[in-house]
Amino acid sequence: MKANVGTLDRSLRIAAGLILIALSLAGVIGLWGWIGVVPLATGVFRFCPAYPLLGINTCKVK
Template sequence: MSSNVGGFDRVLRIAAGAILLTFAVVYPGEERWFGLIGLVPLATGLFRFCPAYTLLGINTCPLKPEA
């Protein structure tokens, strides 16, 4: 499993995941479960791997220099 999520994309995913997870804490009742969707972008940002990017052939990581 190689990284396919780059730096800026990673920061956006972690921020979006954290914001969505706050809904799970702040809102009572049925709306709080919507916040658990934030686990997906948070996990893909932390692990630097997105399965959807693999299926679509997208890679936002900078290329590694060849030695």
């Protein structure tokens, strides 16, 4: 897996994932908040499987 998620994109994904999971644990949004695992995982692993299909790469090319 080649990294295709850049720094800003990664930070936003991790933050959004953690917020969704926290809201779900607090009982604010119910079980749907666990969908936050997806952006959290893509942020941690720096790879989004949808990006190659769409031709997107937010990671800086070296």
